[in-house]
Amino acid sequence: MGKLHRTFRNIINSTDLSFQRKFDINWKNRMTAIIGARGVGKTTWILQQIKQRFPNLEQVLFASLDDLIFSSRTLVDVVDEFYAYGGRFLFLDEVHKYANWSQELKNIYDSYPDLKVVFTSSSILNIYKGEYDLSRRVIQYQMDGMTFQEFLELKYQIKSPALTFEQILDHEYEVQLAEIGEEKVLSYFHEYLSEGYYPFTIEPNFHFRLKKALEQVIDIDLLKIESMTLAKGQKIKKVLAIIADMVPYKPNISALSKKINIHRDEISLAFHLLERARILNLLIADTKGFNVLPKPEKIYFENTNLAYALSSEPEIGNVRETFFLNAMKNAGLAVNESKKSDFLVSRKWTFEIGGRNKTLQQIKGLENAFIVQDGITRGALQALPLWAFGFLSNTFLKES
Incomplete structure (x- = not known):
């Protein structure tokens, strides 16, 4: 003692x-x-x-x-x-x-x-x-990992309040823009997407450290907690390596099973273990059926920092979607695949994610529908700036 x-x-x-x-x-x-x-x-x-x-x-x-x-x-x-x-x-x-x-x-x-x-x-x-x-x-x-709000406070000592989901939809982010500086917000946001989700962002060799942490999750945590063999751990690494440059990945489990000689049941289990390990986010269809291991419609990295650490050159459109999905889920909002757009949130709101040139065409005629744009500091009407979702509050008590 x-x-x-x-x-x-x-x-x-x-x-x-x-x-x-x-x-x-x-x-x-x-x-x-x-x-x-x-x-x-x-x-x-x-x-x-x-x-x-x-x-x-x-x-x-x-x-x-x-x-x-x-x-x-x-x-x-x-x-x-x-x-x-x-x-x-x-x-x-x-x-x-x-x-x-x-x-x-x-x-x-x-x-x-x-x-x-x-x-x-x-x-x-x-x-x-x-x-x-x-x-x-x-x-x-x-x-969860840090929000954009927390990253700004840690890295640049910029403090500004969190936003509710409803405040973002109503374009109430003037205070945040004033604190950050409208000319800097997009630069800071893209730095966050690359290396701002974990508090060790202020230390050197961020992506190297992140990759080592991921190795420990598979080589130590999964083996110890799930009592897995080293051979199964290697299979999970194979699954992750193959989809790393393909996210968001629309899984063809049969094809993936043949490609790396792993039983399809083991691949499904690997997806869900990697989601529990906070390495992947699985986007499930909006269905009312019950399945212990439902087949994901799309597979994303859990956060954008993982995309930059594991993918040789992540496609910016995929990074944007990954960020939005992560922000929604970390705030406790239910997110499903949308048949008409990118995401359906809480079975009510439809969101299409894109760059500054994204138009409203894809959500035309839909109720409670928004375009979320990267590359803009302010939105209008149904167009919302992507960075603002980095201020979405996830401070409520997540008891389970």
Whole structure:
């Protein structure tokens, strides 16, 4: 315990509070899970919260579950000792790296009613899956990558308020333009599309670091969480490599199966695992049927930074669609394929995405339909600027 406390104090002392993600949880919950892709800032956010909310660190412990101490002691043993010395707030990082996490978290929850636990994990982890039922015990939150709003604050110290979906549709982005500068907004936005989704954007070698993080997702996280073999991991890499230069990809699973000699069921599973890992976004048709693994109509990268990191030269039209889909989904809006345009949002609004020369022809005669244009700073009537969706608020509590 002494080593854990010393490590914790050292980390807290060096935690910077100058920039913080637009994210929050309900602190009244007894046990909270924060899941998200590698690199979105889960660990940093927790440390910042500890530093601000808990002046008495004697009651607090932060520990990463890949610490060597857990190779000789169980998590339950450590918590028993921590609680006996007055500990009441426990923060656990990388819980998926601890083999018996599900059973021991259940035991901790049941044994210590006044102990609050917050833990992080890969977005691949299904905390409600497995032998030990955590569904009645854990409240789960998803941390997404940064919005354009957050990128501007982190990289350029430009602060301006978020926008609601309705405000964007009503062209209410004057405040944002004034703060950014109308002459700079498009330049900043295209920088964000290339390398602004992850907080390590301010560090060197961004795309190299992002590719290494993706390798770890497949080589470590998927293998550990899904108990996959290395051979299956290699097959998933093959699937990703083939579609990388083709997104948005309209999947022909039979053809892809023959091309890389993988059973079609394994390809479908690979698509959905990569979506859970926040590497892909699957666009599903607007149907009312139920399918555990529905066939996607189109496959996109989860965010535009991945397109620039993995594709030799991403096509700008695809990048625009990828950004729009990501912004909608991260804001909690349902997005489906549209039979008449690019996207159908919440089964009500139709959106066609394009450049500054895109006309209204494709949405002519449609209700609740908009053209979303890149390359413009302001829109009018049914034409909306693409950059404005980077201010769409995703700060509501995403409990599941």
